[in-house]
Amino acid sequence: MKKNSAIPGPLELNLLADDILERCARERLGLKASMAALLPQAARALGASAAAVETLDEELKRETFHWRYEPGFRLEKTPGRPQRSFSRGLHWVTRSLDAGGRRAGTIAFGYRAEPETGGDYFARLNALCEALDDTLWSIQTAAVKQKLAEAVTRCLSRSVLRDAIDEAVAVLREEIPFRSLGLVYHNEDAADSSRLQYRIYRGARCVHDSEQRPHRALSRAISRMGATLLYPDQAVVRKLLGLRAGLSFMLSAQSAGGENLGKLVVEAKGGLSAFGRDLMRIFVNSVSQRLIDYNRERRHLAQFFPPEVISGLLSDPDYLRKYLSPRVKPIAILYTDINSFTKLCEKGLRRPDLIGEFVDQWSEGAVRLAWKHGGTFDKMVGDCVIAHFGPPFFSRTPAECALDA
Structure with missing residues (x-):
């Protein structure tokens, strides 16, 4: 049988969607206007009478954009694989949208009669979704970054610094499955303001810290080199921790005249993508701000108390109420x-x-x-x-x- 030339194949449908979305991007249109331009033409190309997309909008709020008719069910609750359902007098075909390996939403097409989904129907549907996936990627990455920043900030708000860092590292590992991570940082101490502390993780578990479970080689290097260990061109921390393929990130305070607060070294299987490095920078910036606040708190207490008393106070999350009220x-x-x-x-x-x-x-x-x-x-x-x-x-x-x- 001769193929109907009016029905675009997978490649043609992918190019059609790409052209529409690129034009919307050039005109700086928002997601709502982009979906209004795409959905009617995509539905007609697939022989559908209605179309809908559920995803996050630019404000990271979950929205459903539709053409003609809206499904009578919640798209985000549908399984990831293609599904058929009947609602509001239409036969619906739904499929999940993916961006960077994450579910980014759901697309649905409604038909007045039960659609023929044989042949290359799903190949054409997949081609359309691939074009849409690329558009949603930037929005999804923004959502992941915002969620990580909020979660890490929430963890770092804990009064006890070591507990705050441990929780923040656990949150980070949910997004980046790193194998090892080392954090070396300044501890403002009334007796020795150049003292460095550290925490070393295998996965999300802290295996060494400067106070209770020291890493002998790193402790000796800190005693010998002091703050020079944190210089950007210094690779001693990576070598001592066996992270020769690891990446280093500097912890600094722009608001404090670029003060060097510490260094973070991380190693992940296969390295870090550009997106992974962006997530690491969000984490590093959050930890840097927490160290600024922590060191400011220590400096304030150092006007009145000796270092050992300050450490005792800051080890209690409720020290202000229990001891200083x-x-x-x-x-x-x-x-x-x-x-x-x-x-x-x-x-x-x-x-x-x-x-x-x-x-x-x-x-x-x-x-x-x-x-x-x-x-x-x-x-x-x-x-x-x-x-x-x-x-x-x-x-x-x-x-x-x-x-x-």
Whole structure:
């Protein structure tokens, strides 16, 4: 039998859809207008009386676009493989739309009589869907990026940094099935602000961390090299973790003058696609912002507490309410100043710069002694250092601590 030349074959239908969608893209039309242009011609080419597409729109909201009649069932609930159904007086053929290996929506064509789906019907339907898949890819990638950014930010909002990072890494691995990931980052510490911490993952499981399960070789390298380990051209972290084929991403703070916050190294089977690298950058930017907030919090607490107390506070998600909120407790207050300070300034030091340097050295030593004996620095009044004993943990008798200091 001679083939009906009025019915386009798979290639012709694919080219027809491509031409329509490319014209819509050139004219900067939105998805709604693009579907309004495509669906009537696609339906006629397939001999259908109605057509509908369910997918995400530019605002990442699920929408159904239709021509003539809308199906009487929810397209997103239909199985991925081609299906037949009857609704609102029409016979419907549905098929899932895929973008980058993900389901991007569903397309449906309605017929007044049960359609002939033999021959090359599904080949033509597939050719049409392939053209539409490419258009939906950009919208779907935006949806994945937004969902990842929101999920990672939600995880990183946890008060305890290590728990926040662990949860964020688990979310990341749902999108990128990496084999190994290493994160080395600055920890703002009142005693040593150049100290680096790290967390190393196999899959989503943390197997080494700088505090409880150290990686010996990496810990030695940190002691030897310090912050130079984070230089962009430095490959030591990749080599030590056995990730020679891994990719490195720098954690930095644009709002903090480009401060180098850390380095992330990741290795995935087969490498990372351009889309995968975009997802990694979203993750890295989110972690960078969390480190900025965390280090800012440590710097604020370092005005009053020694490093070990700060670490104890930040390890408790509810530390603000439990330890730093107003409450009635007996404490000891120590006032200590320099004997004959006025006479010393007038007859000995005289110069303002020498007086300032002397007071700085004195106050630093006095605060260290207060911290050593469990005290908290409150403030300075002139040359007088005021310290509280008891807060925040009240683990020892306040008066005894003050007397020891």
